[in-house]
Amino acid sequence: MSESLPPKSVLALEARTPLTPGIALAVLLHVVVFGAALVLPRLFDRAPPLRKPIIAHMVALGKPRDPHLLPRKELAPPAAAASPMTVPVPSSKPSPAPRKREPTRQELMQRALAHATGRAEPREEPDPERAGSAKGTPEGTAATAEEGDAYFTAVHDAILENYVVPSVISERERLYLSASVLAWIGPGGQILKHEFQKKSGNAFFDQALELAIQRTKLPPPPAEIAKSLRDTGVVLNFKP
Amino acid sequence: MIFLLALLLAAERPVIDLSGGRVQAYPLAMARPLGVQDAGIAVQSVLSQDFERSGLFKLLDPASFLARPTEGLTNIDYSKWQAVGAQGLIKISCDAPGAEVKCDMRLYDVAHGVELLHGTYNAPRAAMRQIAHRFGDDVVRYFTHEPAIFQTRIAYVRETEQGKQIVVADQDGANVQPLTGASINLLPAWTPDGRTIAFTSFRDGLGAHVYTVDAVTRQVRPLVLMGDFATGAVYAPDGLRFLFSASLDDNTDIYLSQADGSAGRRLTDSRGIDISASWSPDGKRIAFVSERAGSPQIYIMAADGSDVRRLTFQGNYNQEPAWSPKGDLIAFSGRDEHRIFDLYTVAVEGGKVTRLTQNQGTNEKPSWAPNGRYLLFSSTRGGKRQLWETQPDGSNQRAVTSERMGASDPAWGPLPASK
Structure with a gap:
């Protein structure tokens, strides 16, 4: 003879059934309300879409180089390292001839601006073999033209001025290194704070990025994006 | 909810990609050698040339050093080395008993005030250059994780x-x-x-x-x-x-x-x-x-x-x-x-x-x-x-x-x- 089961609790059944969808509905409503509170004001007071920077180069004055010729150097090779400490060393080896320092990209830009405003010093003769365009300028830094964005290009250039990769990091390792830093920029252009979103794993590289950000002075952002840069920041993705 | 908020914020952030940072030599100070001077100076001279040729290091001018010339191998006042722009510091102390030269050579991280490398290197006096080449190789290998060529x-x-x-x-x-x-x-x-x-x-x-x-x-x-x-x-x-x-x-x-x-x-x-x-x-x-x-x-x-x-x-x-x-x-x-x-x-x-x-x-x-x-x-x-x-x-x-x-x-x- 089988043992009969105890009668089910009718109360318990009835209590559970209406509660579960109720909780789900409440959670859903909260998400919708919070989401709407967050998104709707942004839809009505939305800053213009932020664009990624594209680096603008001034195109050099010159003629396009015959692609069948071996290339020429865009700039002379970096000068030999500065003299080391003056430990007395008997040596009769010839030393490389002193080479004139090549202007940096920033200096070339400044020269070009000076020419544009009529404040230029007498210019040197451009290299007649320099690749460029017939519409270019002697101070140009690129053989071909690109288009760029304004403020983010300025941010890019300012950080790049201080972005130094230690040469002790091997070339092979440089191929794979990358790091992400989130930086908040104040209305005056000051970097309010920054934090690593992703470290590179190489202490020398990460230290160099810290130094670059600490040393960078930025121009004040345009009004339409100032609030966004202060509150949500900008992501800086570094590769060597 | 927090996750959703984070996603919304992240989606709004502009992203700037930076590459092509200037590759710059690592600023390195080589303190005046301690111990037997002629051996120490000779070893340091070869080491300086190795580092200079390597393109990896920028050797700082000793005339700018603020630390006492007699500062020992340890008990280093790192602030004085930091003040002259050094990120790395090399200390050498050589002894020359008889026909052999023996050098205690150390590499320090100035920013963090820690010793990175420490070794004792011996060679006959006539082959003293090898001491510098061996330590130089060890230093380069430490930084680059690659073979170094000073002994080639x-x-x-x-x-x-x-x-x-x-x-x-x-x-x-x-x-x-x-x-x-x-x-x-x-x-x-x-x-x-x-x-x-x-x-x-x-x-x-x-x-x-x-x-x-x-x-x-x-x-x-x-x-x-x-x-x-x-x-x-x-x-x-x-x-x-x-x-x-x-x-x-x-x-x-x-x-x-x-x-x-x-x-x-x-x-x-x-x-x-x-x-x-x-x-x-x-x-x-x-x-x-x-x-x-x-x-x-x-x-x-x-x-x-x-x-x-x-x-x-x-x-x-x-x-x-x-x-x-x-x-x-x-x-x-x-x-x-x-x-x-x-x-x-x-x-x-x-x-x-x-x-x-x-x-x-x-x-x-x-x-x-x-x-x-x-x-x-x-x-x-x-x-x-x-x-x-x-x-x-x-x-x-x-x-x-x-x-x-x-x-x-x-x-x-x-x-x-x-x-």
Whole structure:
């Protein structure tokens, strides 16, 4: 003879059934309300879409180089390292001839601006073999033209001025290194704070990025994006 | 909820990609040596030159140092070193009991105030330079995690009144030792174990043939006596085979042989000259020069002679390929439109050509350091042809030799066997 089961609790059944969808509905409503509170004001007071920077180069004055010729150097090779400490060393080896320092990209830009405003010093003769365009300028830094964005290009250039990769990091390792830093920029252009979103794993590289950000002075952002840069920041993705 | 908020915020953030940071040397201070001064100063001098040549370090001017000259090996006032811009600090203390020199050498991280390296190095007084080279190698290896080359040797051809002789020297040009007499000897090439050097010689009076010389005993042996023109032997990375060029039936081709000179077979068979073979670091491919398309250009092929592909299309005279130890680049010398030979690299994948030298005399015969960080080459920029070195981007070019009548045909030796 089988043992009969105890009668089910009718109360318990009835209590559970209406509660579960109720909780789900409440959670859903909260998400919708919070989401709407967050998104709707942004839809009505939305800053213009932020664009990624594209680096603008001034195109050099010159003629396009015959692609069948071996290339020429865009700039002379970096000068030999500065003299080391003056430990007395008997040596009769010839030393490389002193080479004139090549202007940096920033200096070339400044020269070009000076020419544009009529404040230029007498210019040197451009290299007649320099690749460029017939519409270019002697101070140009690129053989071909690109288009760029304004403020983010300025941010890019300012950080790049201080972005130094230690040469002790091997070339092979440089191929794979990358790091992400989130930086908040104040209305005056000051970097309010920054934090690593992703470290590179190489202490020398990460230290160099810290130094670059600490040393960078930025121009004040345009009004339409100032609030966004202060509150949500900008992501800086570094590769060597 | 928090996750959703974070996602919304992240989606709104602009992203700036930064690459192409300036590669800058690591600022390093070398404190005045402690202990026996003449030994300490001599070791420090060689170390300074090694670091300077490496392009990795910027040595700070000792005149700017704020720390006491008598500051010990330990108990360092790091703030004084930080104040002069040092990120690394080297301390040396040498002792010279009898004919031996013993140096305690240390590397410190100034920013974090910690010792990074510490070792004691001994050598006979006559070989004191080796102390600096060994510590220098340890420092470079610490930073780069790559093999360092301060203890490597180079071979080259020295011009003399009597002719051209094969010599070996330390990588910095010091400690030169002749290996052969001075007939016409050319194109030295190391075996991977660094014990033997193959070279091309006219010593037998029957044309050009390939010989070997023992780098220690200087014993010379014939290796290839084929025909009246056999030249340019280069050993495979495994040391079991070598390539050379030889002229048979008025056609110069590339041949492959076992290391003892046996079982030679022809790899190329084109109507034009095929010459100047160079192995890829994995020994599976070969770069060479061929005139098959009308002008000398750089080609690559599989180690069995199949799968030939032209690599250079710019310029009308490209020669002397040298495959980099990292495998990605082939250095070569090319004649530009001014009919001057200069150094270039070509990317094995993609074929992008980069110029390394320009407006500095004639520059030829590139040979890679075994870690791929430097190239040795010959240059006439100072008058007589001498050996110079450069980094693969063309930076940090420095003279290596100062031979009275000139030097050419450099061959950078292998890394020393690990002890």
